[in-house]
Amino acid sequence: MRRRLAPYALILPGGLWLAVFFVVPMLAMVSVSLQSGDLSQGFRQTFDIGNYSDMVSTYHTQLVRSLVYGLLTTVITIALAYPMAYWIAFYGGRHKSTYLFLILLPFFVTFVIRTIAWQFLLADNGIVLGHLKSWGLLPERFHILATGYAVVGGLVYNFLPFMVLPIYVALERIDRQFLEAASDLFASRSQVFLRIVLPLSLPGVFAGVILTFVPASSDYVNATILGGTGQVMIGNIIETLYLTNSQYPQAAALSSILLGALLLGIFGYAKALGTRDVMDATAA
Amino acid sequence: MSEDSSEQTRRDPALMRGLTQSRLGRRDVLRLFGAAGGAAFLASCGIGSQGSATDTSKTAVAGYWDTHKPTDSLTWANWPLYLDTAGKGAHPTLDRFEKQTGIQVNYIEAIQDNAPFFAKVQPSLSSGQYSGFDLAVISSGIYFNKFKELGFFLPLDQSRLTNFHKYADPRYQSEAFDPGNVLSIPWQAGFTGIGYNPAMTGREITSWEDLQDPKFEGKIGMMANNEDLPNCALLAIGVDPQKSTEADWHKAADWLSKQRPLVRQYYSQNYIGALATGDVWISMAWSGDIFQQNLSGKAVGQALKFAIPDEGGLLFTDNFVILKEAKNPVSAMMLMDYYYQPDIAAEVTEWVNYISPIPDAQKIVAADAAASSGGDRTYLDQVANSYATFPTQDTYAKTTIGFTPKVGDELNTWNSIFEPVYQS
Numbered sequence: 001m002r003r004r005l006a007p008y009a010l011i012l013p014g015g016l017w018l019a020v021f022f023v024v025p026m027l028a029m030v031s032v033s034l035q036s037g038d039l040s041q042g043f044r045q046t047f048d049i050g051n052y053s054d055m056v057s058t059y060h061t062q063l064v065r066s067l068v069y070g071l072l073t074t075v076i077t078i079a080l081a082y083p084m085a086y087w088i089a090f091y092g093g094r095h096k097s098t099y100l101f102l103i104l105l106p107f108f109v110t111f112v113i114r115t116i117a118w119q120f121l122l123a124d125n126g127i128v129l130g131h132l133k134s135w136g137l138l139p140e141r142f143h144i145l146a147t148g149y150a151v152v153g154g155l156v157y158n159f160l161p162f163m164v165l166p167i168y169v170a171l172e173r174i175d176r177q178f179l180e181a182a183s184d185l186f187a188s189r190s191q192v193f194l195r196i197v198l199p200l201s202l203p204g205v206f207a208g209v210i211l212t213f214v215p216a217s218s219d220y221v222n223a224t225i226l227g228g229t230g231q232v233m234i235g236n237i238i239e240t241l242y243l244t245n246s247q248y249p250q251a252a253a254l255s256s257i258l259l260g261a262l263l264l265g266i267f268g269y270a271k272a273l274g275t276r277d278v279m280d281a282t283a284a
Numbered sequence: 285m286s287e288d289s290s291e292q293t294r295r296d297p298a299l300m301r302g303l304t305q306s307r308l309g310r311r312d313v314l315r316l317f318g319a320a321g322g323a324a325f326l327a328s329c330g331i332g333s334q335g336s337a338t339d340t341s342k343t344a345v346a347g348y349w350d351t352h353k354p355t356d357s358l359t360w361a362n363w364p365l366y367l368d369t370a371g372k373g374a375h376p377t378l379d380r381f382e383k384q385t386g387i388q389v390n391y392i393e394a395i396q397d398n399a400p401f402f403a404k405v406q407p408s409l410s411s412g413q414y415s416g417f418d419l420a421v422i423s424s425g426i427y428f429n430k431f432k433e434l435g436f437f438l439p440l441d442q443s444r445l446t447n448f449h450k451y452a453d454p455r456y457q458s459e460a461f462d463p464g465n466v467l468s469i470p471w472q473a474g475f476t477g478i479g480y481n482p483a484m485t486g487r488e489i490t491s492w493e494d495l496q497d498p499k500f501e502g503k504i505g506m507m508a509n510n511e512d513l514p515n516c517a518l519l520a521i522g523v524d525p526q527k528s529t530e531a532d533w534h535k536a537a538d539w540l541s542k543q544r545p546l547v548r549q550y551y552s553q554n555y556i557g558a559l560a561t562g563d564v565w566i567s568m569a570w571s572g573d574i575f576q577q578n579l580s581g582k583a584v585g586q587a588l589k590f591a592i593p594d595e596g597g598l599l600f601t602d603n604f605v606i607l608k609e610a611k612n613p614v615s616a617m618m619l620m621d622y623y624y625q626p627d628i629a630a631e632v633t634e635w636v637n638y639i640s641p642i643p644d645a646q647k648i649v650a651a652d653a654a655a656s657s658g659g660d661r662t663y664l665d666q667v668a669n670s671y672a673t674f675p676t677q678d679t680y681a682k683t684t685i686g687f688t689p690k691v692g693d694e695l696n697t698w699n700s701i702f703e704p705v706y707q708s
Contacts (some may be wrong), residue, residue, distance in 0.1 A: 040433050040691050124559045146548045228549045232707050243399040
């Protein structure tokens, strides 16, 4: 009897943690999103799904923009992170941990501060653009800040390590004997990569996508600091609805919509990859 | 100000006083971190009625104060860098108050912006509990009204406001948002107008219309908030915000939408950094920010200028209030009135550089300037004679108090008209 209970006892702390800090807030959010009223009159549970349709019709532009920025960020980080992780895993030698530490080094500074540093670096007449302009390489009114490029750039910069690490872990775990066996069977280097390394590393990519796409789509700091008039993201809207307008039901509805959109995206991607890979990824 | 940006004036005394870093990010630090949000969100869920306006009848108020006595401590929530500071955590005027009265003041820079502070104290105040703060500083406007309409302010004991009634500028004793100072008295005030870099604009700025000049395309900053931005747009189209109607709000929003393609960014607060680096040339601005930026001497090229446009500028006040369920209300009243002594007020102004509601403090700052020398003297002279600290009657005459929509339908309408301008 005691033996049978042991596994449940082991899962109890984590399970309680999830129940209290994930399930309860999640249910509370959904419940609030189905309320109506305002701060002075109080909020009542009306189960009115009108909040959802209102939010979609009012803020679909920002919602789509956020998902597009999130997607762009993910694709660019994969393009940058994969070669980095590959190089460290296969050619890092005994300095592997040093390279990984270097990738993690920026984390020792708050990410708000790091993003503000980009604002400083990319200022219209700052140390980069200022010089290029004075050499006549760029027109006087050229600017990077206050554009979508700056926001996506900031997102890529901030989320790159989240992509590098899981891909590195997946590549590192590949049994090197597979590669030798493939060469013995006369596979070319590109065949080895495409038919062995790449498929075996996909779970790592998937984990990286979850860690990057989800937070990047709901980020609001980069848009605030690096964006301009047309780069407002859905996170900024939720913040305004909640903090400035005290429209808690609307804020909760919009958060639920974002959550739904992100889950759809992730599950769609998982489906395309095949479910077994997802399980592997989760295990990784 | 720029002409004497010699090494000495730049470092001394502004830097030593810690002024140069001042309130550049005072309002948006917490915005970015969104810290207060999460916890308050859950706590605010499912609460039925959030409260109702306070009973401010004379008998009710007198009854309350009769039953309360001074205590030996007090908690004061203020904005960062909004009180004179010397060295590590020492606030000379506050230390003197503690010595004089024996009241221990727990001074906390807890307010990064009105909104997160509201989110922080709202759950406890709605459920009739002590919020952790006795005294707070809340800006006139939408949040002041929210607090007020939910009955979160304690009506003040007028009999303990001797210095206030004696020394405060009469205009601060009859404010539209709180007639008769039943709930609040001002701590400091400021103007909303236009800040610009004359070297870049190439001309003096005199009108809100200058913010629509195509010559400044991509170099214009506006504020991303639902108080300054709408009210300035109302002034721009020649409407007195106080008398504005919903039709005027739509016209003002049209004015803003027309301007939008020229705007570089709607700033929550760091417009001042953008002005200083030259990323924007002209922007909506708060008077104190421009004044302090020039003192720190970091602007590119030339000193920044602040203009109150011909169509009028806005006057805002940050107000002392006592929060409901306060544990130390009498001590809080004593502290509020203490700061209305002109010499104490002068000391605060010399450090914080916002508009002092006590005109007599000006003479004292001027006397302090005469008694000092070198960089200190230059600095104090500027403080004594600035629009940002002691505005003249002419300057005041060019400004008005912005319109604040009523919490509820009116506010929702207002938000739905103006928020799409800066949030899309």
